[in-house]
Structures are given as structure tokens and as C-alpha cells.
Amino acid sequence: MVKTIGEAAVELGIEAHVLRHWEQVGALTVRRDGNGYRVYDDTTLEQARTVLKLRRVGLSLPEVTAAMAPKKSTAxxxxxxxxxxxxxxxxxxxxxxxxxxxxxDCRHRYLDDCPDCAHFVREA
Known part of the structure; x- marks a missing residue:
């Protein structure tokens, strides 16, 4: 079953402009129908879920794009x-x-009076 960008966005719990941006930067590949509208099929939705998960674990969009590269060693x-x-x-x-x-837990009234605090402060 294919979905519109709005339907896909609702299913993924994100805004449609996020999907457009992912496509624009190359993190998501979306095919178009005969009228030029984006079509989100099961494969595209799964790809979008992967992008979303990678973003949520802290990868930037360039990192996401590289992590989804066809070459496994690059990813x-x-x-x-x-x-x-x-x-x-x-x-x-x-x-x-x-x-x-x-x-x-420090027993000292002021952190400056505590040798352990001073040690922590000197650590890089």
C-alpha cells in the first residue's frame, strides 16, 4: 500500500517537512508518481524508519546517509x-x-576546602 507524504509523516510521528529535508539531503530516496507526487511504499517507509532511528541514536544526517551507504565498510x-x-x-x-x-556527600562546607573536589577540578 502506498501513502502520501502526509500519511507517511503521521505514521512515523514526524512532520512532512522532515521527510522532504531527508530526501533533499540524500538520506531518503522517494519515488514519484506520474503527477510528480511523492509515493511512500513499504520499502520507503522502512528506509524512513531507519533514518529516524539513526537520528534518534545521535547520528547527524550526513552520518545517516553514510551509514546507509550500499558499501558495508563505509557504513x-x-x-x-x-x-x-x-x-x-x-x-x-x-x-x-x-x-x-x-x-x-562532601563533608566540607566549601568545595574549595576539599582536597578531593580540588582533584576532580584538576582532571581534564
Whole structure:
């Protein structure tokens, strides 16, 4: 069953202009009918769901386009870079949580008086 851009957007939970933009930047391939209207079939909707999921896990549109490249090695390289970036972010977030938790539990009245806080502050 084919859908219009509006129907596809509703099904995906996004705005129609987002689908147009994805098509414009090459992240989504949409065929046209005889009148030039976009036609969203099951294959196109599945491709759009993939773009949406990749966007939601943090890939930029250029990364999405590369991750959906026909050449698997190209796609894998993009995804590996994103995994490394996310893992680095997790480490930084965990360090932030550790520091903040210490400030909550710290026995010193002022953070400047605490050698442990000073250590956290000096860390890169």
C-alpha cells in the first residue's frame, strides 16, 4: 500500500517537512508518481524508519546517509566512530556524576576546602 507524504509523516510521528529535508539531503530516496507526487511504499517507509532511528541514536544526517551507504565498510566506519563518540560521552557523563555525587556527600562546607573536589577540578 502506498501513502502520501502526509500519511507517511503521521505514521512515523514526524512532520512532512522532515521527510522532504531527508530526501533533499540524500538520506531518503522517494519515488514519484506520474503527477510528480511523492509515493511512500513499504520499502520507503522502512528506509524512513531507519533514518529516524539513526537520528534518534545521535547520528547527524550526513552520518545517516553514510551509514546507509550500499558499501558495508563505509557504513561500518561511520557507526564505529559514533560508538566511540558515545562511549567517550558515557565516560565523561560518569565522571560528572561521580564529581557531583561527591559534592553532595562532601563533608566540607566549601568545595574549595576539599582536597578531593580540588582533584576532580584538576582532571581534564
Amino acid at each position: 561500518q566506519a561511520v557507526v564505529r566512530r559514533k560508538i566511540a563518540a558515545l562511549e567517550s560521552e558515557v565516560v565523561h557523563r560518569q565522571q560528572a556524576i561521580t564529581f557531583l555525587q561527591h559534592t553532595v
